[in-house]
Amino acid sequence: MSDTLVYVYKSEKKSGRYLYLKNKDMFSLVPNELLNAFGPLKYVMMFALSKHKKIEKISVQELEKALDEKGYFIRIDLLSDEENLINQERKYRGLAPLSKEELDDMFK
Known part of the structure; x- marks a missing residue:
């Protein structure tokens, strides 16, 4: 390094x-x-x-x-569910929220 x-x-x-x-x-x-x-x-x-x-x-x-x-x-x-638009949309659609690890994997 x-x-x-x-x-x-x-x-x-x-x-x-x-x-x-x-x-x-x-x-x-x-x-x-x-x-x-x-x-x-x-x-x-x-x-x-x-x-x-x-x-x-x-x-x-x-x-x-x-x-x-x-x-x-x-x-x-992603500080909270309120700031996490993906989980807000999932909640609106009746889906379970994604974990931090799942969200991290989406943005790799």
């Missing part, structure tokens, strides 16, 4: 949406549709990837691979 620096931004429009960049303020690598969905971004922090064995809700290997291949990584946290 290299001494890659990671720059973290959060959406000011929607809670639980984070953008990790390999280069600070290098938004040109992120598709416009994703940037528009995120809305205004706020810089949160910078860290050295090599200093972390575990990062909350993502693996270090997954993050490093995305940064190397695309230059960015997007993390969307």
Whole structure:
């Protein structure tokens, strides 16, 4: 693992949406549709990837691979059933909610 620096931004429009960049303020690598969905971004922090064995809700290997291949990584946290539109729709249709693991598998 290299001494890659990671720059973290959060959406000011929607809670639980984070953008990790390999280069600070290098938004040109992120598709416009994703940037528009995120809305205004706020810089949160910078860290050295090599200093972390575990990062909350993502693996270090997954993050490093995305940064190397695309230059960015997007993390969307589903905080509650109220924010989880998939489970809202399932409830409306009389279906059982999906577990966090099932939801995570849908977005891989």
